[in-house]
Amino acid sequence: xxxxxxxxxxxxxxxxxxxxxxxxxxxxxxxxxxxxxxxxxxxxxxxxxxxxxxxxxxxxxxxxxxxxxxxxxxxxxxxxxxxxxxxxxxxxxxxxxxxxxxxxxxxxxxxxxxxxxxxxxxxxxxxxxxxxxxxxxxxxxxxxxxxxxxxxxxxxxxxxxxxxxxxxxxxxxxxxxxxxxxxxxxxxxxxxxxxxxxxxxxxxxxxxxxxxxxxxxxxxxxxxxxxxxxxxxxxxxxxxxxxxxxxxxxxxxxxxxxxxxxx
Numbered sequence: 001x002x003x004x005x006x007x008x009x010x011x012x013x014x015x016x017x018x019x020x021x022x023x024x025x026x027x028x029x030x031x032x033x034x035x036x037x038x039x040x041x042x043x044x045x046x047x048x049x050x051x052x053x054x055x056x057x058x059x060x061x062x063x064x065x066x067x068x069x070x071x072x073x074x075x076x077x078x079x080x081x082x083x084x085x086x087x088x089x090x091x092x093x094x095x096x097x098x099x100x101x102x103x104x105x106x107x108x109x110x111x112x113x114x115x116x117x118x119x120x121x122x123x124x125x126x127x128x129x130x131x132x133x134x135x136x137x138x139x140x141x142x143x144x145x146x147x148x149x150x151x152x153x154x155x156x157x158x159x160x161x162x163x164x165x166x167x168x169x170x171x172x173x174x175x176x177x178x179x180x181x182x183x184x185x186x187x188x189x190x191x192x193x194x195x196x197x198x199x200x201x202x203x204x205x206x207x208x209x210x211x212x213x214x215x216x217x218x219x220x221x222x223x224x225x226x227x228x229x230x231x232x233x234x235x236x237x238x239x240x241x242x243x244x245x246x247x248x249x250x251x252x253x254x255x256x257x258x259x260x261x262x263x
Contacts (some may be wrong), residue, residue, distance in 0.1 A: 003234045008046055010085040018105045019044055019211065020084055022090035023098045023185040024113030025178060026050065027199045030091035031210070033113055035223035037088045041205065042214055044087035048094055062151035063093050067156040072176075076100055095181075096157055099188045109211050111197045113184050119175030126173045128231050132237070141242035143249065152177040202232065228245045 022033055024026065030049060037044040046052065053059050066078040073211040079100055083089065090113065094101060131137050133154040141147035161167055165180050189196045197211055199225070202254070205216035 001232055001234075001237065003051050003054045004237060006052060008052060010046070012085055014085045018048075018070070018086060018089055018101065018108050019086035020047075020111060021098060021105065021108045022088070022113050023095055023099050023196070024090075024107055024109045024115075024199075025095055025122065025126070025181055026129065027117045027122060028113045028115045030113065031225035031230075032201055032223045032225045033111070033199075034088075034090045035225055036208060037090065039163065041217050041220065042209060042212060044212070046086055048056040048083060048086045048089040049091045050093070051091075053093065054150055055146060057145045057149060059133075060146060060153060064149060064156060066093075066154055067153060067160060069095070072100070076104055079104065092157070093153075098185055102188060102192055102194060106192075109197070110185075110194055111199050111207070111208070111211070112182060113199050114182070115178070116200055116202065119178035123174050125209050125228070128228055129154075129166070130173070131235055137239070140246070141238055144242065146240060147242065180260060201206070 002096065020037060022030065022037075024030065031051070034047045034049045034051075036042060037047040053063060061177045062078055062081050066075050066082065067076040070076060075097075079097055082093065083101070084103075089101070093241055098110075103168055104112070132150055134151075138148065140152045141151075158172055161172060161177070164171070165176065165177070165184070167180075171177060199207055200224060205220070208215040
Protein backbone atom coordinates (compact mmCIF):
# COMPACT_ATOMS: atom_id res chain seq x y z
CA UNK A 1 0.00 0.00 0.00
CA UNK A 2 1.26 3.47 -0.88
CA UNK A 3 2.70 5.37 2.14
CA UNK A 4 2.95 2.05 4.03
CA UNK A 5 5.61 0.44 1.84
CA UNK A 6 7.18 0.54 -1.60
CA UNK A 7 9.47 -1.56 -3.74
CA UNK A 8 11.55 1.36 -4.96
CA UNK A 9 15.28 0.66 -5.13
CA UNK A 10 17.42 3.79 -4.99
CA UNK A 11 20.84 3.86 -6.59
CA UNK A 12 22.79 5.92 -4.08
CA UNK A 13 25.77 5.94 -6.43
CA UNK A 14 23.72 7.87 -8.97
CA UNK A 15 24.80 11.47 -8.47
CA UNK A 16 22.88 12.87 -11.43
CA UNK A 17 21.09 16.06 -10.35
CA UNK A 18 17.40 16.63 -9.90
CA UNK A 19 15.97 17.88 -13.16
CA UNK A 20 12.59 19.20 -11.99
CA UNK A 21 11.64 20.88 -8.70
CA UNK A 22 7.91 21.03 -8.01
CA UNK A 23 7.67 23.78 -5.44
CA UNK A 24 3.97 23.68 -4.62
CA UNK A 25 2.66 22.68 -1.22
CA UNK A 26 1.21 19.25 -0.41
CA UNK A 27 -2.38 18.78 -1.62
CA UNK A 28 -1.56 20.64 -4.85
CA UNK A 29 -1.88 17.65 -7.20
CA UNK A 30 1.54 16.42 -6.09
CA UNK A 31 0.76 12.72 -6.54
CA UNK A 32 -0.72 13.27 -10.01
CA UNK A 33 2.32 15.31 -11.03
CA UNK A 34 4.63 12.67 -9.54
CA UNK A 35 2.89 10.03 -11.67
CA UNK A 36 3.27 12.23 -14.76
CA UNK A 37 6.96 12.89 -14.15
CA UNK A 38 7.64 9.19 -13.57
CA UNK A 39 5.65 8.16 -16.64
CA UNK A 40 7.17 6.90 -19.90
CA UNK A 41 6.23 10.21 -21.48
CA UNK A 42 8.49 12.28 -19.22
CA UNK A 43 10.84 9.64 -17.83
CA UNK A 44 11.98 11.27 -14.61
CA UNK A 45 11.99 8.15 -12.47
CA UNK A 46 11.95 8.22 -9.51
CA UNK A 47 10.34 11.45 -8.32
CA UNK A 48 10.70 12.18 -4.61
CA UNK A 49 7.39 12.39 -2.74
CA UNK A 50 6.34 11.96 0.86
CA UNK A 51 5.12 8.50 -0.14
CA UNK A 52 8.79 7.53 -0.53
CA UNK A 53 9.69 8.87 2.94
CA UNK A 54 6.93 7.73 5.29
CA UNK A 55 7.62 3.96 5.03
CA UNK A 56 11.35 4.29 5.68
CA UNK A 57 12.64 5.06 9.17
CA UNK A 58 16.20 5.63 7.94
CA UNK A 59 15.07 8.16 5.33
CA UNK A 60 12.77 9.97 7.74
CA UNK A 61 15.58 10.08 10.34
CA UNK A 62 17.72 12.01 7.85
CA UNK A 63 14.83 14.28 6.94
CA UNK A 64 14.15 15.09 10.58
CA UNK A 65 17.78 16.11 11.01
CA UNK A 66 17.59 18.26 7.87
CA UNK A 67 14.44 20.04 9.06
CA UNK A 68 16.04 20.80 12.41
CA UNK A 69 19.47 21.77 11.04
CA UNK A 70 19.97 25.54 10.87
CA UNK A 71 23.49 25.47 9.42
CA UNK A 72 23.06 25.73 5.63
CA UNK A 73 26.09 23.64 4.65
CA UNK A 74 25.24 20.83 7.07
CA UNK A 75 21.58 20.88 6.06
CA UNK A 76 22.43 20.57 2.37
CA UNK A 77 24.69 17.60 3.00
CA UNK A 78 21.71 15.90 4.62
CA UNK A 79 19.46 16.88 1.73
CA UNK A 80 21.86 15.32 -0.76
CA UNK A 81 21.44 12.06 1.17
CA UNK A 82 17.69 12.33 0.69
CA UNK A 83 17.58 13.40 -2.95
CA UNK A 84 20.56 11.53 -4.47
CA UNK A 85 19.22 8.94 -6.87
CA UNK A 86 16.03 10.88 -7.65
CA UNK A 87 15.33 12.71 -10.91
CA UNK A 88 12.62 15.08 -9.68
CA UNK A 89 10.71 16.08 -6.57
CA UNK A 90 7.09 16.91 -5.81
CA UNK A 91 5.31 17.36 -2.47
CA UNK A 92 6.98 17.49 0.95
CA UNK A 93 9.88 17.36 1.70
CA UNK A 94 11.01 19.12 -1.48
CA UNK A 95 8.62 22.04 -1.18
CA UNK A 96 9.97 22.87 2.28
CA UNK A 97 13.54 23.22 0.98
CA UNK A 98 13.00 24.85 -2.40
CA UNK A 99 15.48 27.65 -1.70
CA UNK A 100 18.17 25.09 -0.80
CA UNK A 101 17.30 22.89 -3.77
CA UNK A 102 17.49 25.82 -6.19
CA UNK A 103 21.11 26.33 -5.14
CA UNK A 104 21.95 22.64 -4.97
CA UNK A 105 20.51 21.97 -8.44
CA UNK A 106 21.02 25.20 -10.41
CA UNK A 107 19.92 23.70 -13.74
CA UNK A 108 16.68 22.16 -12.50
CA UNK A 109 13.40 23.37 -13.97
CA UNK A 110 10.97 24.86 -11.44
CA UNK A 111 7.26 24.18 -11.41
CA UNK A 112 4.91 25.91 -8.98
CA UNK A 113 2.06 23.42 -8.84
CA UNK A 114 -1.04 25.20 -7.60
CA UNK A 115 -4.32 24.11 -6.06
CA UNK A 116 -7.43 24.58 -8.22
CA UNK A 117 -9.59 27.04 -6.31
CA UNK A 118 -6.63 28.78 -4.68
CA UNK A 119 -5.82 29.27 -1.03
CA UNK A 120 -9.26 28.67 0.45
CA UNK A 121 -9.54 25.35 -1.36
CA UNK A 122 -6.04 24.39 -0.25
CA UNK A 123 -6.74 25.22 3.40
CA UNK A 124 -9.76 22.90 3.38
CA UNK A 125 -7.80 20.16 1.62
CA UNK A 126 -4.65 20.25 3.78
CA UNK A 127 -6.81 19.73 6.88
CA UNK A 128 -7.01 16.06 5.90
CA UNK A 129 -3.40 15.72 7.10
CA UNK A 130 -3.87 17.45 10.46
CA UNK A 131 -4.04 14.14 12.35
CA UNK A 132 -0.30 13.60 11.82
CA UNK A 133 0.52 16.45 14.20
CA UNK A 134 -1.82 15.42 17.01
CA UNK A 135 -0.77 13.93 20.33
CA UNK A 136 -3.50 11.29 19.92
CA UNK A 137 -1.91 9.97 16.74
CA UNK A 138 1.53 10.03 18.38
CA UNK A 139 0.33 8.08 21.40
CA UNK A 140 -1.61 5.45 19.47
CA UNK A 141 1.14 4.80 16.90
CA UNK A 142 4.10 5.29 19.24
CA UNK A 143 5.39 1.74 18.89
CA UNK A 144 6.19 2.32 15.20
CA UNK A 145 9.26 4.47 14.58
CA UNK A 146 8.08 5.46 11.12
CA UNK A 147 4.88 6.84 12.65
CA UNK A 148 6.71 8.67 15.42
CA UNK A 149 8.95 10.21 12.77
CA UNK A 150 5.97 11.29 10.69
CA UNK A 151 4.50 13.11 13.67
CA UNK A 152 7.82 14.72 14.56
CA UNK A 153 8.42 15.81 10.96
CA UNK A 154 5.12 17.67 10.82
CA UNK A 155 5.76 19.35 14.17
CA UNK A 156 9.24 20.42 13.04
CA UNK A 157 7.92 21.60 9.66
CA UNK A 158 5.27 23.72 11.39
CA UNK A 159 7.99 25.32 13.50
CA UNK A 160 10.06 26.07 10.39
CA UNK A 161 7.06 27.76 8.76
CA UNK A 162 6.48 29.88 11.84
CA UNK A 163 10.11 30.98 11.79
CA UNK A 164 10.46 31.46 8.03
CA UNK A 165 7.21 33.27 7.36
CA UNK A 166 6.43 34.76 10.76
CA UNK A 167 3.18 32.83 11.04
CA UNK A 168 1.21 32.49 14.22
CA UNK A 169 -0.08 29.03 15.07
CA UNK A 170 -3.51 30.07 13.79
CA UNK A 171 -2.11 31.15 10.40
CA UNK A 172 -0.52 27.79 9.62
CA UNK A 173 -2.23 25.84 6.85
CA UNK A 174 -4.59 28.69 5.98
CA UNK A 175 -5.16 30.57 2.73
CA UNK A 176 -2.51 33.05 3.93
CA UNK A 177 0.01 30.21 4.28
CA UNK A 178 -0.72 29.15 0.69
CA UNK A 179 -0.32 32.67 -0.70
CA UNK A 180 2.84 33.43 1.26
CA UNK A 181 4.49 30.15 0.28
CA UNK A 182 3.79 30.70 -3.42
CA UNK A 183 5.08 34.28 -3.25
CA UNK A 184 8.21 33.00 -1.49
CA UNK A 185 8.85 30.50 -4.30
CA UNK A 186 8.66 33.27 -6.89
CA UNK A 187 10.90 35.54 -4.80
CA UNK A 188 13.57 32.87 -4.29
CA UNK A 189 13.53 32.03 -8.00
CA UNK A 190 13.81 35.72 -8.94
CA UNK A 191 16.86 36.12 -6.68
CA UNK A 192 18.58 33.45 -8.73
CA UNK A 193 17.32 34.53 -12.13
CA UNK A 194 15.24 31.36 -12.47
CA UNK A 195 11.94 31.01 -14.29
CA UNK A 196 8.91 29.43 -12.66
CA UNK A 197 6.19 27.54 -14.50
CA UNK A 198 2.86 27.96 -12.73
CA UNK A 199 0.83 24.82 -13.23
CA UNK A 200 -2.54 23.26 -12.44
CA UNK A 201 -3.65 19.74 -13.45
CA UNK A 202 -6.20 21.18 -15.89
CA UNK A 203 -3.19 22.35 -17.96
CA UNK A 204 -2.49 18.71 -18.85
CA UNK A 205 0.68 17.25 -20.34
CA UNK A 206 1.67 20.15 -22.56
CA UNK A 207 3.42 22.56 -20.15
CA UNK A 208 5.31 19.83 -18.27
CA UNK A 209 6.44 17.99 -21.38
CA UNK A 210 7.42 21.25 -23.04
CA UNK A 211 9.45 22.26 -19.99
CA UNK A 212 11.59 19.12 -20.16
CA UNK A 213 11.76 18.91 -23.95
CA UNK A 214 9.42 15.96 -24.40
CA UNK A 215 6.51 15.50 -26.78
CA UNK A 216 3.16 15.57 -25.03
CA UNK A 217 1.05 12.43 -25.54
CA UNK A 218 -2.10 13.04 -27.57
CA UNK A 219 -4.35 10.24 -26.41
CA UNK A 220 -3.17 9.67 -22.84
CA UNK A 221 -5.17 11.39 -20.07
CA UNK A 222 -3.13 13.24 -17.50
CA UNK A 223 -2.76 11.14 -14.31
CA UNK A 224 -5.33 11.70 -11.61
CA UNK A 225 -4.56 10.18 -8.25
CA UNK A 226 -7.19 10.52 -5.57
CA UNK A 227 -4.86 11.40 -2.74
CA UNK A 228 -7.72 12.23 -0.39
CA UNK A 229 -9.09 8.71 -0.65
CA UNK A 230 -5.61 7.23 -0.16
CA UNK A 231 -4.98 9.40 2.88
CA UNK A 232 -8.29 8.46 4.52
CA UNK A 233 -7.43 4.80 4.05
CA UNK A 234 -3.88 5.40 5.30
CA UNK A 235 -5.19 7.10 8.43
CA UNK A 236 -7.38 4.13 9.28
CA UNK A 237 -4.55 1.68 8.65
CA UNK A 238 -2.02 3.57 10.80
CA UNK A 239 -4.43 3.96 13.71
CA UNK A 240 -5.51 0.31 13.48
CA UNK A 241 -1.91 -0.85 13.30
CA UNK A 242 -1.09 1.24 16.35
CA UNK A 243 -3.98 -0.13 18.40
CA UNK A 244 -3.17 -3.72 17.44
CA UNK A 245 0.50 -3.18 18.37
CA UNK A 246 -0.44 -1.95 21.84
CA UNK A 247 -2.84 -4.89 22.30
CA UNK A 248 -0.12 -7.34 21.28
CA UNK A 249 2.35 -5.71 23.66
CA UNK A 250 -0.20 -5.81 26.47
CA UNK A 251 -0.93 -9.47 25.75
CA UNK A 252 2.74 -10.43 25.68
CA UNK A 253 3.40 -8.46 28.87
CA UNK A 254 0.44 -10.05 30.63
CA UNK A 255 1.51 -13.51 29.48
CA UNK A 256 5.06 -12.95 30.66
CA UNK A 257 3.90 -11.73 34.08
CA UNK A 258 1.61 -14.72 34.48
CA UNK A 259 4.34 -17.12 33.42
CA UNK A 260 6.86 -15.58 35.79
CA UNK A 261 4.32 -15.65 38.57
CA UNK A 262 3.55 -19.35 37.97
CA UNK A 263 7.20 -20.25 37.53
